[in-house]
Amino acid sequence: MYPHTGRGRRTPARGRQPVERREEESIDVNIYVGNLSYKARDEDLRAAFEPFGQVSSARVISDKETGRSRGFGFVEMPNDEEARKAIEAVNNKDIAGRAVRVNEARPREDRPPR
Numbered sequence: 429m430y431p432h433t434g435r436g437r438r439t440p441a442r443g444r445q446p447v448e449r450r451e452e453e454s455i456d457v458n459i460y461v462g463n464l465s466y467k468a469r470d471e472d473l474r475a476a477f478e479p480f481g482q483v484s485s486a487r488v489i490s491d492k493e494t495g496r497s498r499g500f501g502f503v504e505m506p507n508d509e510e511a512r513k514a515i516e517a518v519n520n521k522d523i524a525g526r527a528v529r530v531n532e533a534r535p536r537e538d539r540p541p542r
Contacts, residue, residue, distance in 0.1 A: 456484050456504040457511035460533040461523070464488060466497045468524035476523050477503050481510025502533060 461473060473486035488501040505511040511532075519530040 456506050457508055458533040459503040459515060460531055461503060462500045462529040463526060464499050464501055464528055465524040465526040472524045473501050473503055476518055477514050480514035480517060481505055481507050
């Protein structure tokens with residue numbers, strides 16, 4: 429944490445301020461669900477994942493102009509273990525009439541402005 433000065437007191441290293449420690453914040457596991465039927469709704473995603481644990485959010489991504497589903501969505505689950513079990517269980521299962529592909533979502537990459 430701090431280097432010892434040898435005089436019985438501790439001081440921060442040069443140029444560094446003491447860091448306040450906060451309780452670790454809970455980060456939801458973001459799950460990608462691909463090959464969704466165009467008929468699938470947010471409720472269908474939530475219903476498929478809730479048997480495995482708490483679902484923070486479930487969203488089917490839709491086209492901005494047409495409002496039609498883009499064929500994929502995301503589910504967020506707060507518990508890492510439950511999320512992993514859900515990924516294994518729901519992968520290749522039918523949601524709204526189509527076998528879906530499920531895996532942990534990759535972080536979104538920065539894209540240049542259009």
